[in-house]
């Protein structure tokens with residue numbers, strides 16, 4: 168079992184729905200986005216274009232952020248999730264230097280987004296129930312919504328199929344650009360998509376073996392101009 | 393526009409997020425101070441144990457070396473988000489060079505402190521020196537494992553950090569002899585000269601490897617600016633002063649060698665400050681999206 172995701176760049180419109188859904192689910196402190204939109208400009212006038220992709224922690228199969236952590240606060244689960252035990256983290260920031268994707272975030276400031284109050288949603292730590300005050304001065308990252316995956320235990324619910332146990336970003340996408348599932352199962356939807364659509368990870372040269380794959384879009388690249 | 397000049401655009405929703413190489417800024421001068429402390433301290437202990445002209449000189453050099461390592465550690469402690477949990481760093485000896493660095497500390501400080509009270513330079517000094525060298529090697533490997541940052545993680549950083557530390561420490565060790573007062577031993581001067589020459593060779597190999605690896609331009613520019621300022625003053629001039637000191641002899645010779653030693657240390661410190669605070673740029677991510685698309689298209 169290794170959880171993974173495909174993001175179909177042909178379908179993704181760059182609407183930021185997943186970015187906001189993630190923010191809502193985790194109620195991350197100001198300035199911290201577990202999911203972001205990566206834009207890249209290709210070509211030049213008059214045929215310049217922007218291509219984009221939502222990005223997040225890749226829950227790499229060979230994550231360089233795990234071995235470096237001196238406290239073992241960062242660890243990899245058997246199902247492939249790379250998580251941080253904030254109770255152990257000393258906030259040394261070493262893992263942030265090891266992630267080539269810049270997907271680890273230091274919690275400088277855990278208070279809410281408003282000067283005069285903390286909203287009930289912020290106080291709850293979003294749907295994920297993070298205790299952001301306890302996580303102040305530690306490093307955090309995307310959890311692949313492990314709190315949702317955990318709800319599947321002992322039930323017939325299947326992550327990637329049933330909304331209750333599927334990551335919030337996947338649920339929210341209006342163009343169904345994302346599929347979540349088991350990369351170890353060659354017959355899973357994600358595995359088939361990667362095979363059939365030539366799915367590719369970001370920065371393969373970093374040797375991290377990401378679990379997030381992008382399905383190519385029919386866009387013009389430099390070579391086409 | 394070519395692929396290498398691809399431009400990234402940050403968006404309003406994710407301020408500061410750009411696909412171009414960002415700079416890692418959480419490790420600031422305090423982190424640099426830890427690398428300065430580890431390198432200079434190890435170099436001083438090595439120079440003191442092998443080549444101190446007298447037990448009095450050993451005590452000054454080793455004592456100063458230990459103090460410098462300790463100051464570096466205090467600086468990095470001040471940078472930890474949760475310093476009260478600092479003992480957690482001992483939890484990952486199997487994988488983390490930061491943990492291994494921590495494990496070198498008890499013998500470094502314990503035996504180092506004991507060695508200061510011994511009547512002669514002996515086993516305690518040797519154990520402390522070996523621990524300091526392990527500490528320095530671990531620091532080099534800490535950078536080597538920072539896989540997101542090319543200027544730190546490239547393999548050539550390891551010898552460069554090690555010999556830079558030795559040059560800094562050997563330099564300060566010969567400089568202290570002017571104050572004990574004492575006369576630097578030939579061995580001490582040879583160690584300084586050898587470390588400076590090796591540092592220069594390691595630097596050239598490092599820069600060449602970074603260029604070959606297509607490291608972020610901003611990191612290369614920061615390192616080039618450092619080289620312009622500090623290669624003549626931190627490598628060339630100390631070598632000249634060391635040779636002049638040997639030729640001159642007497643008090644003038646001691647002063648010349650000491651001045652060369654101080655410059656050698658300053659050159660190393662300047663390099664580490666540049667490396668940690670100005671050259672810590674991440675890998676360019678933007679290349680990957682278009683390149684990935686192109687590769688996928690080529691396969692289909």
Ligand code: SF4
Nearest residue numbers: 224225227230232266
């Ligand atoms: S994307 Fe970064 S934080 Fe996530 S598992 Fe990979 S190396 Fe670690």
Ligand code: SF4
Nearest residue numbers: 236256257259260262
């Ligand atoms: S910041 Fe926390 S999770 Fe990251 S390496 Fe340090 S202790 Fe580990």
